[in-house]
Amino acid sequence: MTHSSPNIRPLIRQLDESTANRIAAGEVVERPASAVKELVENALDAGATRIDIAIAGGGKRLIRVSDDGCGMAPDDLPLALARHATSKIDGSDLLDIRSFGFRGEALPSLGAVARLSITSRAAGADAARITVEGGRIGPVRPAAGNRGTVVELRDLFFATPARLRFLRGDRAETQAIAEVVRRLSMAEPSVAFTLTDEDAARILFRADTEQGDLFDALSARIGRVMGREFIENAIPIDAERDGLRLTGLAALPTYSRGAAVAQHLYVNGRPVRDKLLTGALRAGYFDVLPAGRHPAAVLFVDCDPQGVDVNVHPAKAEVRFREPDAARGLVVASLRHALAGAGHRASTTGGAATLAAFRPEPRPSPAATLAAYQAQAPLTPLPDAAAGFAEAPTPWPQSAPVFPAAARVEPAAPPTEAPLGAARAQLHENWIIAQTADGIVIVDQHAAHERLVYERLKTQAAAARIPSQALLIPEIVELGDGAERLLSMAAELDRLGLVIEAFGPGCVVVREIPAALGRLDAAALLRDIADDLADAGASDRLQGRLDAVLSSMACHGSVRSGRSLNADEMNALLREMERTPRSGQCNHGRPTWVELKLADIERLFGRKD
Incomplete structure (x- = not known):
């Protein structure tokens, strides 16, 4: 790091909008999975009931997110690409957040580092399309499309090639994208999701809309994502205290994992990686897990939005509870009570x-069976059956136990x-x-x-x-x-x-x-x-x-x-x-x-x- 001479006063400069957007993109979009997360969350906020994601090159060459949400009118498209422009909040209360997104940074940040196009149509309006490439916004043009929005992101980080060297291989990035989609899908069982890899021309993940009441639909979606074994070995959690409610499924201690890969925590439907909740989950399994094993659980904490601050991290992956002891106590006590009730x-x-x-021996072929019989045949011929034995066979000792x-x-x-x-x-x-x-x-x-x-x-x-x-x-x-x-x-x-x-x-x-x-x-x-x-x-x-x-x-x-x-x-x-x-x-x-x-x-x- 270089420092200026103490005798020379450094000048304070106003960064241009393009540079500011690229810096913001580094905070919001760390890798292709981050871009998918932001775009899918926008689709969920738009009220979509079906979201289709297509990727190529591990998301580095292509990310396309299509939804059937409310869409945008042509006049909204340029504003959607402006920094800090959002329809989620009005700015009067940053603690009353009831949507996934609220910062208004995702789309302009993506447009600053990639080639981005948005095609959208709102009810009663014509479809329109806008493009932005490396921060340069094009005009709004007419387009064809159904109600909803299609966001297509190509050549991620082409405008900041240094970032590309920090990305992992296509396979690792694809796995990270799939994990993001699975995590979001568990929070929204009423929404259908598909994730397609266009390079391999195959569907990586699919979850249709789940039927039934909220808990049944949630359990069905969790089973689709986590697998049947998890559902068979999980305990339902449903507890409420101090204005907080905890629901979800927690696996039996004997169904533990070697790493914390099967832990999914949500706050008001938002996937989070929070040290407080992770520590509470670990404490809930205290005394029933061996060293080096980790519990498997999908837990949802719901509370008044005023009781939790989600404006802690640009990626919105961390939260801060107004009453952290109450949140931790609810998780720990509920898990311990449920595990004790499992008996x-x-x-x-x-x-x-x-x-x-118990692996049964494979059934041998007839030729192998004949060869085995011949190998076990006695060297001397057996006495003729009609002649009988020369000596009576030795009786089985009566004192020997059968088992x-x-x-x-x-x-x-x-x-x-x-x-x-x-x-x-x-x-x-x-x-x-x-x-x-x-x-x-x-x-x-x-x-x-x-x-x-x-x-x-x-x-x-x-x-x-x-x-x-x-x-x-x-x-x-x-x-x-x-x-x-x-x-x-x-x-x-x-x-x-x-x-x-x-x-x-x-x-x-x-x-x-x-x-x-x-x-x-x-x-x-x-x-x-x-x-x-x-x-x-x-x-x-x-x-x-x-x-x-x-x-x-x-x-x-x-x-x-x-x-x-x-x-x-x-x-x-x-x-x-x-x-x-x-x-x-x-x-x-x-x-x-x-x-x-x-x-x-x-x-x-x-x-x-």
């Missing part, structure tokens, strides 16, 4: 993976209509086999009982203050600005056994620590909690440390692998699993049981097609 449910993917492990690896259960078991069925056997002193009305359930007895004991310990700990131990020498920790944030939640920390007090500007003193944690680096813990508060407005770090101790206690106090259980003990374990929240996964997030349907088992043995 013993585990994802269906466990059963599918189990079935996949040496299984502890058999007598038929006096509970009925199989229970959700987890009736215990029928214990294999290898760890796996309980239960019969259900339409299949079998395999239970990991140690993992299941570990979760049951853990939940019992957590309930007991929540009913009373966590025991603490006083430090012989109180520890003083310097936190700077974080000290005040930490002291604001001193009462909550005290309930968890951590007693802190103010100790001068930017400092706190630690008087007591949770007894269960033993030796503790209090300074490091407080700094981590302060960082969490600064980043997400809340922290579960201390609770996590305590839960880890309870989890360890539960592991040592639960039924161990290798212990034989009788029928009553196994059935008692199954019944308690059905009553206990989150018993479908162990303390480490793994499933505690899998189910195999009878129809799938019969198919394995070729008894069903």
Whole structure:
């Protein structure tokens, strides 16, 4: 970076409109997917019921968005290309935003860096077309077209070629565009979407208008985008508090992902990537997911537009809540309540993976079968059947058990209509086999009982203050600005056994620590909690440390692998699993049981097609 000499006063210049538009384009349009997002949002604001998107070259050569919305009159077209011209707001209240767009920057920014044409027709008016190339606007001309608007964008960033070097390959850009269209389509189930790649002449994504009431239509659209497996393993969310409403679907913990790619968050129908909501989603799955796994969810937060500021980022991807604690609390509490209400449910993917492990051998050809028989034939000829055996065959030892690896259960078991069925056997002193009305359930007895004991310990700990131990020498920790944030939640920390007090500007003193944690680096813990508060407005770090101790206690106090259980003990374990929240996964997030349907088992043995 160069700096002018201190003896030379730099001149302040007014940038020309073309340069200002190119700078604005860098903020609004980062890549082809950003352009698609802006154009599709304009179509939704126009009341479109069908939106067709066509791309070529990953959106770098062509983006065409056609809609059947209200359209524009010929006189509106030049104004649509002017900066900060919009029909969405009148400028009187920037907190009362009820549309996707409101800045009036997208079209002029796109026209500044690409070749843009707009063909539009409003009801009762003639169709017209206007073009702009690198910021140079052409005249309005008559055109042919149906009601609605067609925006065609060619040669994106041709006017700023340096930006092209920062774009990824066609395939990556196409995938980013498809993700944008999918995210927007989930918020608008009453609108039909198609995305076509003209290079490959194929439809990349299609979603027809969904029927039914709002929630049914929303679930159907989410299923179309996220897949049937997500719907089968998701829990409906519907909660309301403090003027905020949360709806959507959240997947079971055992249906987790290796990355946060299946998390879709919306505020008043607008797709957002908000740290507050992302942190709340993570906190909602706290204690049920293993390290490195991420929840899958599609959640919609709706509130009065006055309660959220969407004018935070040029791309409108971030929001700021007037009451952030209320928004976070609603998400966390709703998710935890829903996951607890799911009880013993585990994802269906466990059963599918189990079935996949049972790979039947391919049926050999007749020639291979004959060769196998010949290879297994004895070297000496068998005695003649009429002559009989020279010696009587050795009888099977009567003392040998028929099923040496299984502890058999007598038929006096509970009925199989229970959700987890009736215990029928214990294999290898760890796996309980239960019969259900339409299949079998395999239970990991140690993992299941570990979760049951853990939940019992957590309930007991929540009913009373966590025991603490006083430090012989109180520890003083310097936190700077974080000290005040930490002291604001001193009462909550005290309930968890951590007693802190103010100790001068930017400092706190630690008087007591949770007894269960033993030796503790209090300074490091407080700094981590302060960082969490600064980043997400809340922290579960201390609770996590305590839960880890309870989890360890539960592991040592639960039924161990290798212990034989009788029928009553196994059935008692199954019944308690059905009553206990989150018993479908162990303390480490793994499933505690899998189910195999009878129809799938019969198919394995070729008894069903």
